[in-house]
Amino acid sequence: MIRNKLRRIVEYTPLYGRILLKTEYPITEYRLQQLSTDELLSILKHECHRIEKSIYNEIKEEKSEYYAEKKKRSEKVLELLESREHNQKEVISWATEILKKYDNLDEEFIKKKRREPDQLDWGAAEDTLQLVKSRRSVRVWADDQPSKEALESMANKMVEAATWAPNSGNRQAWRFKIITDDETKQLLRPIKEEHTIKAPLLVFIGMDSRVYGALGRNERSLYIDAGAAIMQMVLVGHSTGLGICWNHFADDLINSRDANKEAYDEFAQAMSIADYIAPIAIVAVGKAEYIPPIPSRPDTEAFKM
Ligand SMILES: Cc1cc2nc3c(=O)[nH]c(=O)nc-3n(C[C@H](O)[C@H](O)[C@H](O)COP(=O)(O)O)c2cc1C
Known part of the structure; x- marks a missing residue:
């Protein structure tokens, strides 16, 4: 009972170990200034x-x-x-x-x-579904890649797509780093797989953890919002025919080994990623050497409960 009561008043943000009082919200004028x-x-x-x-x-x-x-x-x-x-x-x-x-x-x-809703177009779902179904995680990159400028411009489009994702309470907490230089990619070697390091373009996605948890009482949404944003960027990239692979890069992976932690610290320092940014993913982008076989999905009925 006492434990439950304590749990109710103390909010624990697991990522950064910050303990903050729930009663702090609504945020006072003094706290806003800070x-x-x-x-x-x-x-x-x-x-x-x-x-x-x-x-x-x-x-x-x-x-x-x-x-x-x-x-x-x-x-x-x-x-x-x-x-x-x-x-x-x-x-x-x-x-x-x-x-x-x-x-x-x-x-x-x-x-x-406001604006009027669009005319219903039932056929549009089929086109979008085809786009969604044709996306594969690409891990083998072609020798002839688009120019660095073209890739960076694509990265900006993908980031733009991500920032239009639905997100809890309209916090828009996603943050990005666009990486094309080999030196930075090599910093990821201890944590990520070879296919990621070799990708022509990497986009790091992190979330500003400060606006969840104690400030927003909504810490699960950090990961959900990130997922929505990443999927939008992946689909926009895929729509051009580029190969994409979503690579896990969250704190569970980073904290799983000392070597990973050290590598992340070095990467974060080199990229000026603050410690309140919760790392989530690295999206790898480039021209695919080939589109891999489809990891089969069963009929939708199999997923219904
Ligand atoms: C959250 C998430 C994390 C992932 N992390 C990795 C990863 O670290 N390395 C990798 O090679 N693929 C990663 N993937 C890609 C999955 O392995 C891939 O989506 C899955 O095998 C299905 O294949 P498909 O994307 O071609 O449909 C990740 C996908 C998601 C959604």
Whole structure:
């Protein structure tokens, strides 16, 4: 019983061993000031999203105090961000508009910005399904690869696709590193397989762990959000005909051996990856030498419970 009570008030974030009190949320003005710019931006995205959602759920009036608190907190965050450097002007405009039109959000924001749904196109599912089914994990790379510039431009498109993924509470916590130089790839040798090191392009995906757990009370979502983003980047890359392989690179793999930990530390240092970034995956990209055989999947019925 005491144990349960303790568990309820103490939130333990396993990745970084931070113990924080649940009662810390809603975040106080003092605590907001202590937060990094990235954390503030994430809170702004999260809180304004929640305010907007209250219209769809028709609960803004009923829970007026709760949402007024969110508005106040978001305004404070906006104020703090005024004196901070960042490159997310679009987010500031979006949030400012929501807060400005707070009293009449449905009429002045949602009705003005929404669009009509698309015509139903049942046939489109078949095309998308074919794209999804034709994706294979590629591990053998062709000798003639696209130029570094072409690969980097593709990497940027893939990152763009990832950032449009659905994500819990609109936190948008994913972070990326694009790697084409051999020196950096070699740092991964103790942890990853040969086919990964040999890939022409690698994209590292990590998540800003600071905006989950204690700040957001949503730590499982860190991995779920990452998965959604990675899948979008994989599909966009695959749609061009490039070969892709999703490579596991999360903390369970890194912490499984001292050699892995050391290699990750060296890689993270070389790439300036902060310790609050939870590593998730390395997506390998390049022109495939061939598309490997299909690892058979049973009929969908076999997966139904
Ligand atoms: C979360 C995740 C981690 C993976 N990690 C690796 C990896 O570290 N090395 C590797 O060669 N393949 C990795 N893969 C690829 C899987 O082995 C592959 O998706 C699976 O065998 C099915 O084959 P297919 O992708 O061609 O359909 C990973 C896939 C996922 C989704």
